[in-house]
Amino acid sequence: MDQRPNGGPLAFNTMRLTWPDLPHRVRDRVADLAGAEVVNARGTTTGFGPGFAGIVDLANGTRVFVKATGEHEHPWSIGLARAELRANAALPETVPAPRLLWSDQGAWTLAGFECLEGASPSLPWSTSDLGRVFDALTDLARTPLTPGHALIPIVTSDTEFFTVWESFAKRPKQERLAAAARGGRWGEWALRHVDTFVAWECEAAAACAGGALVHGDLRADNVVIDTCGKAWMVDWPHATVGAPWLDLAFFLPSVEMQGGGSALEHFRSHPLGVSVGHRELRAVVTVLTGYFMLSSWQDAPEQIPRLREFQAAQAIPAARWLQALEPELAG
Template sequence: MSADDVMGSPLAFSGQRLDWRDLPRAVRTRIATLAGAQVTAEISATTGFSPGFAAVLELSDGRGVFVKAVSAEQNPASPVLARQEIVVGAALPPQVPAPRLLWSDDDGEWVLLGFEVAHGRAPETPWRPADLALVLDALSVVADAAPLPGHRLPRTDEALAQDFTGWRALRRWPDAERAAAAERSGELGAWALTHLDALVRWEQDAMHVCAGDALVHGDLRADNIVIDHEHAKVAIVDWPHASIGAPWLDLAFLLPSVSMQGGGDPQRHFWAHPLSDGVPSASLRAALAGLAGYFAFGSLQPAPIGIPNLRRFQRAQAEAALRWLRELA
């Protein structure tokens, strides 16, 4: 994969979206009822991997609302994630830089969510230093925010327990298949194959180091961020993977994607950030091993329904995480 593949716009990796007219008439009617006005125009979201409907809807009374509408027909996992995002929306305190969930609906088939509109644009890629500075500052706000009382957010170590098993899964593959997969990834694949036992050990430590008491978004990358330059504000969107864990995890999990999209050295960015204070290098190594294994193993699976570009993006993230991990080995 060339640098051009991963340093361009997040649009290159977006999923397949539905348009307003693709939605069943009953779903459109329900959205208008929930929004409190007729829909007069739509501006479709062009980034992200969700294969359902996601757009800013202009309403007849002059308001706007960002709406997501998903069903299992687009992707079996999409309604599950949407339902979890409803849970998260009820847990986020007002200081978190995220659009507020205004309403939701679930008829067992279609899950609908209406949010405040986040004004701005996704970060330009290659990343601009000014954009990255705003985003890195926002991570401290997220880490310092306490979820609202009675929240039902999972613990990060429990939420990732099944995901952060990629290296163990690869070790169970037949030698020939594992070697062929490593060869396709060139130098980094060869390094991972040589260090597979160490990667497994580090990955097994990841659950311990992910534990904590801070709010964690869990899926930060350029297409989940909106920057309003006029007001120097950042909005972080798409929260279905939110959990409670170590305060530095979002920083560590974001930086490989920043690096792969031209944002500079993740090692330098991590240790220069206040959230890295007191983090043992071995803890960072363990978390990155879990993340890299998740992306590496995921990238070798068939493309999920409605998201044909996901595996290519995961491969690019795996390679970026491995480059950083190699520095910590």
Template sequence: MVEIGRHEHRVYEPPRPECAGWQNGVVESSADPAPVAFSGSRLGWRDLPRAVRARIAELAGAEVIAETSATSGFSPGFAAVLELGNGHEIFVKAVSAEQNPVSPELARREITVATALPPEVPAPALLWSDDDGTWVLLGFEAVHGRSPEQPWRAPDVARVLAALGDLAAARPVDPHGLQPIAVALADDFRGWRTISAAAHSTQVDETGRRGERGAWVLEHVDDLAAWESAWPEAALGTALVHGDLRADNVLLDGDRTWLVDWPHATIGAPWLDLAFMLPSVEMQGGGDADALFWAQPVSAGLDPAALRAVLAALAGYFAHSSLQPSPLGIPNLRRFQGAQAEVTLDWIRRLPA
């Protein structure tokens, strides 16, 4: 299990004109390989304060004798499977604001979400948690498996899409503390409206240097803002939405497909996780996002305009976020978001007019 991705570290800072990849909302073309979903830094067991290590051992019920650190995901905190002296294993997350100021609140959110997950959802069980106001600790059932290979292989794509189809039918356990997705992401999913205002105020005239995709964005930035503004109605629904599924938040274990890291869970339309995940699948070589989307039962009868609205909001979030300074301890996140913005825009352009 790993943590954070698309919606973590939602701290607004003004766009930096010199930021590579996007400038004034215009994407720069790049031949670079897909970026890796990993922060490049993570705490080890010995990096934790002695009191935190003692508390984890107390909660786990045995001394810790070995660790296997998670090797994907963006969190700079501690995330590892711990082998215990009693022969058991447990997956532990330990975060504090020192590593990243937003991580503790996300960990607290994951504790809330755990109580809302129905038993049919393939998520590791939360066994215990602890919060002393500085360190937030979570102990999960340890599950094993591998992330989907990259580039994606067709059998892995099929397995994960089947799991998303099952998830689309899930509903949270009542009572729950999950927000409607349109409420939870109201501030995040307005990137094109922000970018459009900035672009018009600075009279961007660098279309020629931005490539064909950039030229299209400049020509359609007002359209993107208008499509984006319609996303709340398009996303309405009562389904359980993970909200942050990518290859690094999936574990394939024999015939079991685990969906992990749930701090961003909300309620909304049942097709949202499919739409949110497919740009990363295409980015990582898994196939055409549009073809994969419409081949799934959950997309049956969906108005393409609703999909366009949600994808515009998603692309705007990625594009605007990629302009911000890197969050503390997560230097690779902005490049990953910029790459997802490119693929999502290309998907939008393939939709019927």
């Protein structure tokens, strides 16, 4: 598994399209939308999407961050690309997210975003970078939603997320055993406690309900620290409305995975986490553990070969967090 020293695995996809991979008509359309000829383009391999994503330099001296996803080339990912357009249109102006400058939804979904001057956090996480993200999460949770926004509640956005363990428990026994075998000792652990997890996850939907803006997929590769030290959040296709502490909880397994310290300790020391009840937190960590663990036992999706490794690495700190909340699960 590719990783930085003591920084955990990285979210990246070497199968991403490059600028030359895009059809000429798509490159020409980007230039039309941007209002100037493209003189240079530098793609990125961070993140898991297979489409093009990168910085495009324009003949008028400006830059734009461009995403291009083809309907026929990547039919499963076009939904996320279009969801990101809807989400960015609904974000309040004060949210630390790059502005959507233009878009096009034809056979290719194209988007041009404000180009941030900065970089992803260095890994393993530094105290300073982590503190900047924690401060940004506090501000995000307190940001009023835009009146008339189109974002939907998290409890209705992905109902399967709240029943991951129940769905697993209903599978035929041989299928459960074969899937769990991929998880080694953690698979054995999951099989021993699956009935308990099914009971706890029943409380997750109620725990997640709320009226705050939720990014829903925050991790290091979806953060940019700009040249002034401000933390920006990018890639918003999973944005929903829910409890104000959810992004903190969703974020922390990846933090622990990438050398940033204990998820449990960070949660309980953060202003958004101190007042969350034990049962609510247990329910959410239960579904987080199930999501990462059970997903990691599946075959990798086409054109995203690293995803399952990354999910497996997040499953371990999530499971340890659950064990810390309920010590009888240890061992």
